Amino acid sequence: MTTTLESDIDDLWHRYDDGLTAADATADDRGTLDEFLDALEAGEVRAARKTGDGVDSWEANEWVKRGVLLNFGLRETERREYGGVGYYDVLPLRETEDLAARGARNTPDGTVLRRGAHLGDDTIMMSPSFVNIAASVGDGTLVDSCDTVGSCAQLGENVKLGANTLIGGVLEPVEDAPVIIEDGVSLGAGCRVTSGFRVGENSIVGENTLLTPRIPVYDLVEEEVVYGHLPENRRAFTRFVESSVSDHDLFEGGAYKPAVVATDVETETLEATRREDALRE
Template identity: 45%
Template sequence: MSDLEARIRHWFEHIGEMTPEHVEARRDVELVITKLDDGQLRVAEIDENNDVLVHEWVKQAILLLFRLRGMETTQAGPFEFHDKLDLKTDFARRGVRVVPGASARRGSYLSPGVIMMPSYVNIGAWVGPGSMVDTWATVGSCAQIGANVHLAGGVGIGGVLEPANAVPVVIEDGAFIGSRCMVVEGARVGRGSVLGAGTILSPSIPVIDAETGDEVSRGYLPDYCVAVSAQRRREYPGGEFFLPCVLIIKRMDEKERHSKVALNSLLRDHGVAT
């Protein structure tokens, strides 16, 4: 355990006593946020067993930050804001394209080649190289978005801050998340998978294979699958109801890219934002 981690864990044990006047704790926490902002630290990553490993102490630092910062009023042209946290800056150096109306909080990491259409990325989130955060998409706190991912318009990637050991949403490399999907509460989309427009994926939602009818998981769409929102029949004392599920309608091999997704990438490569 590094000294910095030990100190953050110590401050977190005393989180109830933290105020903006606590200079020492604030110095440590701000250092963690700077490292998150530059991509030197991550809240979570996939380990060698393909499990999501959460660096709990990094999340503790984010939780402490809210105690250690006071409210401040800032202004951008006619717009006024009143908040505790700073916005991310220095996009040209980072090689990130940010369309007016987009904002990311300091302490999120945007890799080179990321495009932010008017969208939002919260603190602790990590977005991999070449990924597109399309119009009105939101990337919640601590969510982990891989390389060359497309989050289509209006996608809601849920944020998870508390408890500190809670697993964040993970979208793996090359995934395509269709318009207005909601991926929340530590749900995970595997490499190269496609989630059809308007699908909700959470750890409560069964993922069912259309070929076999089997439930393959809850809240985890495996690698290289194409899945859409569907319904499953449920009997309750009050009658028959249809609850949502995620239905895998296709499995692709590793090299394959879904034709509709490939079209989107092609348009982007030629500078047409989709």
């Protein structure tokens, strides 16, 4: 099915590139778009794949990202309703009847799953929170209050997002890999992970830490500075290091820029990151 769907999306993309519009799209074209969204929701296709060992070995599934873009380019904006409130969008929200059978939960009053979002078994979405199109949330993962999971972001199994955490979306360009949060990661409240940054499995990130490719990660385990990813099995937190403009006349006393410091994960589980099985049973 996936090979045929990929071929259908590629064909539709070429026609769209040649001038196909939403008004010109046929019932078969819209059927292909719906089939694509169904496959995303079922977890049968994903916006990125891992090609080797290590957190730096992810790459985008370009045809999947093209399929997402087609769902915007070949659909008309319509009036819709959510919770009795009207809104305008090209896509409806995701149906959630399948969640109960898989042990997944989304609490009322503000948990929003956009069409094409995948929610794994035994996941929990607390309100208010939002998961965008083509994002994949792995089994046993907790999306806490005021969290946003952006388009195409890939969250692994047993991930814990602290409250008010932002996982950024990366939809274009299609060749860029999205944000990746691997299995077993815990992100503290208020974290921001953006622009295709990748967090290695079993890492713990302190509250209010910004992870983006432009901010250096000082990895004290391997004694190197890396950009764009946090290696696996690290504890990471924000520190400020001296800036190259610190000697400027406008910055008396020095200026500083943010950095991330990464150390070994402590052998003893931190109270704040311990999972309780009762939450997921």
